[in-house]
Structures are given as C-alpha cells and as structure tokens.
Amino acid sequence: MNRETVLAPLATQLQQFDQLHTATLRRFGARTIDLSYPNPRTLADDRPYRALADLAATVAPDALRYSPFGGFTVARRHVASVLTQHHGIPYHYRDVILTPGAAAALNLAFTSLFTPADRIMLITPCWMDYPLYLAHLGLHRDLVGSDPDKRLDLDAIERAWTPDTRGVVLSQPVSPTGVCYRPDELGALAVLLARLGVAHGRPPLLINDETHRDQVWAGPQAVSPARFYPHSVSVYSYGKSWQMQGQRTGYLAIHPGHPQRGLLRDRLTLAMRVTGYCAPTALTQHLISALSPFTPDLGPLADLQQHARSRLSKAGYDVIDATATPFVYVRTPIADDTAFVRRAADHAVLVMPSRLFHEPGYIRLALNLGGPDLDEALDVLTALAGGEDA
Ligand SMILES: Cc1ncc(COP(=O)(O)O)c(C=O)c1O
Numbered sequence: 001m002n003r004e005t006v007l008a009p010l011a012t013q014l015q016q017f018d019q020l021h022t023a024t025l026r027r028f029g030a031r032t033i034d035l036s037y038p039n040p041r042t043l044a045d046d047r048p049y050r051a052l053a054d055l056a057a058t059v060a061p062d063a064l065r066y067s068p069f070g071g072f073t074v075a076r077r078h079v080a081s082v083l084t085q086h087h088g089i090p091y092h093y094r095d096v097i098l099t100p101g102a103a104a105a106l107n108l109a110f111t112s113l114f115t116p117a118d119r120i121m122l123i124t125p126c127w128m129d130y131p132l133y134l135a136h137l138g139l140h141r142d143l144v145g146s147d148p149d150k151r152l153d154l155d156a157i158e159r160a161w162t163p164d165t166r167g168v169v170l171s172q173p174v175s176p177t178g179v180c181y182r183p184d185e186l187g188a189l190a191v192l193l194a195r196l197g198v199a200h201g202r203p204p205l206l207i208n209d210e211t212h213r214d215q216v217w218a219g220p221q222a223v224s225p226a227r228f229y230p231h232s233v234s235v236y237s238y239g240k241s242w243q244m245q246g247q248r249t250g251y252l253a254i255h256p257g258h259p260q261r262g263l264l265r266d267r268l269t270l271a272m273r274v275t276g277y278c279a280p281t282a283l284t285q286h287l288i289s290a291l292s293p294f295t296p297d298l299g300p301l302a303d304l305q306q307h308a309r310s311r312l313s314k315a316g317y318d319v320i321d322a323t324a325t326p327f328v329y330v331r332t333p334i335a336d337d338t339a340f341v342r343r344a345a346d347h348a349v350l351v352m353p354s355r356l357f358h359e360p361g362y363i364r365l366a367l368n369l370g371g372p373d374l375d376e377a378l379d380v381l382t383a384l385a386g387g388e389d390a
Contacts, residue, residue, distance in 0.1 A: 006135040014128065016338075017356060020345055028348040033377040036350040038326050038366040040243060045297040048242035051290045055283060064282045069272040071098025071251070075285040078292035083234070083253055085293075086213070087224045091256055097268045098285060101248040102211045102237035104277045106169075107133050109207055109233055109252060112271035113264065114139055118166035121157065125150070125329075125357035127175045127209065140164075143358055150177040150320050150329070152185045154192050163200050168193065171209040173222045176357045176364045177329040178212075178322030180222040190228035197231070206232040211250070214241040214295060216324040217302040230257030233264070238288065241296045249284040301326060304367040308378060315382040320362075328365040329354070333387035337361055340384070347380040 017036075025032050043049065070076065076093035083091045099105040110133055114120060119140040122130050126143075134141045144160045147153045157168075173180045181189075197203030208225045213236060216222050226232045234253045239245035254264045272278065279285065308328050312319050318331035332340040337353035337360055344351055344363075354362035367374070 003135065003138055007132070010132050010135060013355060014132075017341075017352065020342065021350060024345045024348065024350055032348050032350060033369070033373050034350045035365040035368055035377055036352045038240075039245065039368055040326065041369040042300075043243060044300045045243070048244060048287065048291060048294070052244075052283070052287055055286055055290060059283065059286070063286060067098075067279045067282055067285060069279065070094070070269045071096070071279050072282070072285045072289075075288040075292075076251075078289050079251055079253065082293050086221075087226045087234075089226060089256055091253060094265055095254045095256055095261065097252045097265075097272065098279050098288075099250050099252060099272070100277060100280045101239060101245075102209065102235050102250045103129065103133075104248070105235040105237075105250050105252045106130065106207070106209065107137075108268055108271050108275065108277060109235065110134060110137050110139060111275065112267040113205055113233065114167055117164060119162055119164045120167040120169060121160060121165055121204075122358070123152065123157075123168070123170040125174075125176055125354055125359040125362070126169070127171060127211075128356045128358070130169055131358060145359060150174065150179045150322075152181060152189055154188055157189075158192060158196065161196050161200075165196070165200070165204055167205045167207060169207040169209065170225070171211065172225055173212045173216060173322075173324035175209070175212055175325060176327050176352075176354070177320050178325040178327045179320065180216060180219070180322070180324050181225070183223045183227075186223060186225045186228050189225065193229060193231070203231040208232050208234045210234050211237040212240055212325045215298065215301070215326065217298045217305055218323040222324060226253075226255050230255045230259075232258070238284070241294060242287075242291075243296075244284075247281075247284050249280040249288065300370075301367065304370045304374065307370070308365065308367055308374065311375075311378045312381065315378075315385040317381070317385060326367045328367065329362055330365065331362050333385055335361060337363055343384055344380060347384075349377045349380045351381075 076096040079096045080091040080093045116138045121142045124143050124145050131141050142160050144156050206229050226234050232255045237250035309319050320329040341353040352364045
C-alpha cells in the first residue's frame with residue numbers, strides 16, 4: 001500500500017472533526033463551549049509567563065544566537081538534572097536533544113531510529129497523530145488496545161507481536177485517558193519486552209511519551225517506564241506545564257543505560273539537521289534554564305477534574321478513572337462516538353470523539369474552562385446521557 005493510501009483515511013477523520021469544530025464556532029460564536037483541543041482559557045500558574053517576559057526584556061543579542069543542534073548546553077544540563085531526579089537514572093546533557101515540542105521529538109525518533117522494514121506497536125487509545133507520523137514516514141503500525149480500565153494489556157501486546165516489531169510507543173501519563181500506569185504494570189511490560197526481544201533477536205525500542213508528566217493532579221507522580229527498561233527514549237513537551245503549547249519547546253532523552261547510547265545521540269542530532277527541525281527558539285531554551293526545576297500549580301486543575309468527574313458519574317456516564325492530564329475520558333451512551341459528538345455540537349459543546357485516538361466508543365473532554373461555562377457543558381452532556389437526543 002502506498003503512503004498516500006494509508007495517510008488519506010487518517011487525515012480525513014482529523015479534517016472532518018476540524019470541519020465540525022469550525023462550523024460549530026461559526027454557528028454559535030462566543031456561546032460555544034470548546035472542550036476539544038487542550039487550550040486552557042485561564043492561566044493556572046503565571047510564573048512561566050513572568051519569566052518569559054523578564055527574559056524578553058533583558059536578553060542580550062548574543063543569547064539569541066543559533067544554538068547547537070541538540071540545544072544550548074546549559075538548558076540541556078538542566079533537563080538532564082531534572083530527569084536524573086525524576087527517572088532515578090544519571091542522564092548526561094548529551095543524552096538530551098532539545099526539540100520544537102513533542103511532535104518534532106516524536107518525528108525525529110521515528111525517522112532516525114527505525115527503518116521502513118520495522119513494525120511499530122502503538123498502545124491505544126493513543127495520542128491522535130502517532131499513526132499519522134508513522135504512516136507519513138512509511139513505517140508499519142500495529143495498534144493494540146488497552147484493557148477495559150485503559151491499563152496495559154500485556155496478553156494483547158504479546159499476541160500482536162511479530163518478528164519485525166522493533167518499537168513500542170506509549171504515553172505515561174496516558175493521553176487521552178489521563179491514566180498513570182503503576183510501577184508493577186511498567187515492570188511487567190519491561191520483562192515482557194525483554195523476553196520478546198530475546199526471542200526476536202534484539203530488544204525493541206520503547207518510545208516513552210511523557211508529555212503530561214507534570215500534569216498529575218491526584219495521587220503520586222507518574223513513574224517513568226524508563227526506570228524499568230534501558231532500551232528507551234523519552235519525549236517531553238513544556239507546552240503543558242508552562243501552559244504555552246504554541247511556544248513549541250520539548251526534548252528527547254536517550255536512556256543512559258541504552259547499549260548504543262552514543263549511536264542514538266549521533267543519529268538524533270544529525271536528524272535535527274537533516275530534517276530542518278532545528279532547535280526550539282533560543283528564548284524558550286533560556287526559559288528552560290530560568291525555570292528549572294518547575295512544578296506547575298495543579299490545584300485549579302484538580303478542582304475542575306473532581307467537579308467534572310463527579311457530575312458525569314452522577315449523570316450515569318462510565319468515566320475512566322484517572323489522575324493526570326486535563327482530560328476526562330468517558331464512554332458514550334451510543335456506540336457511535338462521532339454521532340454523539342455531533343449531538344453535543346448541536347448544543348454548542350465541542351468534545352472529541354475517541355475515534356481520533358484510535359478506538360471507538362468514547363469522548364474526551366479537555367477541561368479548558370470552569371465556572372458556569374463548564375456547568376453548562378455538563379448540563380448538555382447530562383441531558384444527552386440517556387443516548388436520546390436532548
Ligand atoms: C501525548 C502527546 N504527545 C505529543 C503531543 C504534542 O506535543 P507538542 O504540542 O509539544 O508538539 C501532545 C499534545 O497534546 C500529546 O498529548
């Protein structure tokens with residue numbers, strides 16, 4: 001199958017949602033309550049904004065020079081230090097490659113660490129664009145579902161394994177469900193991957209997307225899969241914790257215990273140049289250094305989450321239990337999640353169908369706002385809970 005044939009249906013379903021999004025905004029204007037893409041309306045923690053303003057006001061021209069491919073050393077050292085603490089593994093700054101956000105980091109990993117003969121396993125539901133990127137790069141994707149609580153289904157992973165499987169992509173915390181995998185689940189996954197790797201010649205590479213690592217609003221912080229499995233590369237985005245998604249700042253980090261650590265560093269750094277992704281802007285790299293280590297205030301998000309979850313549960317929805325991200329992942333009362341999303345849009349409420357996350361039957365709400373607007377959206381969803389139109 002050629003690349004366009006694979007890409008077209010993936011792109012079409014994204015475009016169809018975007019068309020509904022635009023049409024709803026045109027129809028209802030400022031009355032639209034948009035809980036689809038995660039663009040929070042209020043600033044929960046203004047420290048990153050203040051630090052950016054300070055930097056912009058005081059920066060010397062020399063600080064805005066080209067940075068090396070991989071990023072400014074000072075910023076990379078800060079990242080390495082945060083990761084060393086969080087993952088409990090000693091990272092060197094050269095293990096860290098700064099990128100313009102997680103999307104670029106993922107593309108960089110896919111393009112430079114796999115070859116077209118490789119099959120890559122995606123644990124679903126997953127972030128919507130993973131399959132798009134892999135299809136664009138001509139890499140084969142195997143989608144493997146999670147268990148009913150959206151936790152890892154190791155049997156399903158083993159069943160779907162092939163001799164050409166060379167990579168597994170997952171997110172921790174999970175986007176779009178907000179679930180944090182427990183250490184025991186991640187430990188068991190590591191044992192399974194090591195075993196499957198031996199059987200098939202070499203350990204698969206785990207692409208560990210930690211974009212929402214600093215968005216755990218209840219319970220213990222998310223444990224990194226990297227703690228359990230050295231054949232891993234972690235991905236992060238500052239967009240979420242700084243609430244500056246459009247500033248496109250993130251990184252890739254190679255596990256220091258990876259046996260080909262140096263080769264991976266070289267491939268990824270070269271790919272930065274070859275692809276033209278370059279680095280994030282100089283200013284946001286300095287922002288990493290100015291803020292590091294930074295833990296956002298998640299109190300307001302925790303309040304929104306508890307409120308939305310309690311109201312949806314009371315309305316009879318099956319809400320996936322979770323402790324991270326601004327998302328609430330909810331089973332739709334009718335099987336067709338896209339049809340349900342259209343019904344909500346008819347009442348000026350925008351949410352995303354889980355089909356975009358590569359599984360049917362759910363919706364995802366991004367808690368972009370609170371107060372009366374959130375309650376109005378929850379009123380609409382309550383009215384739609386029976387599966388009948390409101
Ligand atoms: C799991 C996950 N990975 C990657 C991305 C892309 O991140 P960025 O906006 O930094 O490119 C997102 C964005 O929402 C995400 O949720």
